[in-house]
Amino acid sequence: MPVTSPETTPKTAIAETSFSFHQARSLIEGLGQPKAWIYWTDFLASIITGHVAFFLILGLPRQYPNSSWAIAGAALAYVVTILAYMRALMFIHELVHLPKDQFKGFRIAWNALCGIFMFxxxxxxxxxxxxxxxxxxxxxxxxxxxALSHNGRWxxxxxxxxxxxxxxxxxxxxxxxxxxxxxxxxxxxxxxxxxxxxxxxxxxxxxxxxxxxxxxxxxxxxxxxxxxxxxxxxxxxxxxxxxxxxxxxxxxxxxxxxxxxxxxxxxxxxRWTNEHGEMSFQDQMLDSVNYPHAPWFSELWGPIGTRYHALHHLFPRLPYHDLGRAHRRLVAGLPADSPYHDTIAPSLTSEIASLWRRAKASESSQSFRDLWARLSVAKSR
Incomplete structure (x- = not known):
């Protein structure tokens, strides 16, 4: 491996040298075994709640026509349906990462109770x-x-x-x-x-x-x-x-x-910042985001471990029910200057706002490049 000086080494490469995958792996030792009872309990509770709430959306106004509380109840049932179905649906992500020769009954049940019905x-x-x-x-x-950061807000x-x-x-x-x-x-x-x-x-x-x-x-x-x-x-x-x-x-x-x-x-x-082909493993992690804060809220929009997306890219085989514990171990055990800490965002809204600003900035940059290209063509004529 060639030796490079700090002046010629890209920042991403410097960040990569400061991260120890071996150390991270040692910090999560003992985690990684998917627990079937958690999968079954969580999924069945989510899909049954979703199905019941779904039929309440239509059933309450039918049963109690012209009732304001029935309409309010239907609206609440709609929100519950979205959140419960979202949680049930996201188990499709776990199915891909579970060992292929395990959880066969769970795979069938997920498709039968959720995947098939939702197309x-x-x-x-x-x-x-x-x-x-x-x-x-x-x-x-x-x-x-x-490359959403580079293609404009539209x-x-x-x-x-x-x-x-x-x-x-x-x-x-x-x-x-x-x-x-x-x-x-x-x-x-x-x-x-x-x-x-x-x-x-x-x-x-x-x-x-x-x-x-x-x-x-x-x-x-x-x-x-x-x-x-x-x-x-x-x-x-x-x-x-x-x-x-x-x-x-x-x-x-x-x-x-x-x-x-x-x-x-x-x-x-x-963060959707890549537009130049293959990225290093380290850059992939830094391009992904973790949301450990406000777990009772973030778990609603990012269920089944999806709010720990950077951690998931670091250890894709780690079952969703171990991600929170693994994240806390890494935050406590990794050095203060570890790039892993840069994957943490305060909230989903703040990260989307940052994406919006990057996309807006790219529009200005693209406009400048387009103007420069037109001037170059005009000058050549």
Whole structure:
């Protein structure tokens, strides 16, 4: 490894030399074993609460029409539904990181009680592992990354505004596109590459279409979601003779609410500063954020360990129920000048505000570059 002087060494490289992965690993010794009873209890409590609150949104006004307290109760039920479903849904993140030969019953239960009903079966999240590959993070091979700090504020606005369309597109993906893949085999490859992943980067292309074990799961889950789509679209008609189901409005509203909350969480998960290809492992950690403060509140918008995103990138195999304890050990045990401390943000709003300012600054920089380019062209003429 070449020797460099402080004058020629990038700041990120200096920061990297001050961080000891070995020391961090020793500080979390004894953690890392996922506890099945925690997963089952947490998930079942979350999904059952969400389902009950969901039906109260429509049921309270129906049961007590023209009642102001029923409307207030429905509004409260909407908030509870979003928070409970958000927690239940985020277990999809744990499924990717759990040992493949373990928790098989939990994987089935999650899909049966949550993923299938919300049009997000677990196969959509398999490519998440690319987000944790050092050579892929922040590059075109990472479907969960965009250089939001360098692309202006409209990209941030658009990232949130897409929540209006995604529930409809999610339904169409399984109700319309899945049968097309079954009937026209040639369509499968394109659909799997471009329309079978939960992602941030719309240009990401999935690469596991040739894996037969993956495709068997994909087709099985597609069939189950398609069957649910048929029930969801026709059940009310066969019960009442009317096509329009008021439950669709509730489901769409809940879907939009969930997506907006998740997109706000995602905006604060990283600092989105990479635009130059591959990053070092250290830079990846520093580009990610931890929110240890106000745990009773931050756990609502960043459940199942997602509020410790930098720590998760440092130790992706660490189960969510150990992240809080691991973070406290690292903060107490690492040196005061450790780069790990720079991953801590005071709040989600402050981090999103910082992202907004960086995106705004990039607009000014881009405008200057565009003006300079136009002047250069004019001068050459």
């Amino acid at each position: 997000v079966p677990s196969f959509l999240y398999y490519p998440h592992v690319d987000h944790h590959r050092r050579k892929h993070y922040g590059t075109e091979h990472d479907g969960e990354y965009l 990209m941030i606005v658009g990232f949130i505004a897409q929540a209006i369309l995604i529930p409809i597109l999610g339904f169409a993906r399984f109700a319309i596109i899945s049968p097309i893949c079954w009937l026209i085999p040639g369509a499968r490859k394109w659909v799997h590459k471009h329309a079978s992943t939960m992602l941030v980067d719309p240009f990401y292309e999935r690469t596991d279409v040739e894996k037969k074990d993956v495709m068997r799961i994909v087709v099985l889950q597609e069939v189950l979601v398609f069957a649910w789509c048929v029930v969801f679209a026709t059940r009310y008609y066969f019960r009442t003779g009317e096509w329009f189901n008021p439950l669709w409005v509730v489901a769409y509203s809940v879907g939009v609410g969930l997506l907006v909350l998740n997109e706000l969480r995602t905006l604060g998960a990283h």
